[in-house]
Amino acid sequence: MQTTQSADGMEVVYERHGDGRPLILLHGGMAPREYWNPIIPHFEEYTTIVPQRPGFGTCLDSPTETSAAEVLERETEYVRALVDDVDGVPVLFGHSYGALTGIEAxxxxxxxxxxxxxxxxxxxxxxxxxxxxxRMAALIEAGKRHEAVKRYIEQVLHPEGIDNLDAWLAEWPLWPECVDLADEVVRMNRAVERYRLPDHLSVAAPVLVLTGTSGPDFLRESAHAVHEALPHSRFVEFDGLSHSGPSEAPALISSEVKSFLSE
Incomplete structure (x- = not known):
């Protein structure tokens, strides 16, 4: 593990793999840093930088005391710190909340x-x-932290519905330790609920916007809107992939990404 600091003194911890063009991988939601493990082998010609999001990590770190209004700024600060720390001009590859962070940074x-x-x-x-x-905050206030996190999993990870959530959780490596992050997830969700996509995103670099047909419809709609708001972007939709596309089909996703970057 390596560390750097943001402009406001926040410590940023990250893993570094390989030697080549820098590629910073930004995980989202309650996913741990290990979310990117299936992707990393497909980018052997790159230096992949995999940070630990402040307040999240592997779901075993202590949650940070940060208000909802500060969450996105905190996230973009740690990405800027990584950009300044790596050798060369990096590519940002983000999933879900990490994708929003990457675009904002x-x-x-x-x-x-x-x-x-x-x-x-x-x-x-x-x-x-x-x-x-x-709804999550109300459950936490009532002492039902496990139920609060379950509501997040049901709405964000399985919006299409799931027959037996408890059975799924029993196989999920992050459960139940990630319940410790319930307060941080509430803050992150408030930041998402308050974020309004501008008509124009002032991003000079080219952007590849990806989505899958089997994920939440509202995220597919937003992916289209992000593409339209960017001055230089390409939009690609993958048939049959869910919101977990990068870890679900790493070879397919990485092939599209490398084709885009080669141009």
Missing amino acids: ATDAEIEAVVAYEPAILPDEFREKADLAD
Whole structure:
């Protein structure tokens, strides 16, 4: 593990693999840093930088005391610190909340390109009704932290529905330790619910926006909207892939990404 510091003194911890063009992999949601393990072998010609998101890590770290209004700024600060720390001009590859972070950081950081798989952005009509953060907060206040995290998993990870959530959780490596991060997940969801996609995103670098047909419809809609808001972007939709596309089909995703970066 290596460390650097952001401009405001926040410690940023990351793994470094390989030797080549720098590629920073930004995980999202409650996914741990290890989310990218299936992808890394497909980028052997790159230096892959895999940071530990502040407040998340492997779901065993202590949650940070950060307000919802500060969450996205904190996230972009740690990405800027990584951009400044690596040798060369990096590519940012983000998934979900990591994709949103990558796009926001790219508005004022020197990067080569951004790859964004289903950025965690809510369409206006969906955002106006979003109440996941409130429902989770109410459950936490009632002492039902496990139930709060289950609501997140049901709505974000399995919006299509799941027959036996408890059986699925029994096989999920992050359960139940990730319950410790319930408060941080509430703050992150509030940040998502309050984020409004501007009509124009001031990102000078080219952006590859990716989505899958088997993920949440609202994220596919937002991916289209992000593509339209960017001055230089390409949009690719993968048939049959879910919101977990990068880890679900790493060879397919990495092939598309490398084709984009080669141009």
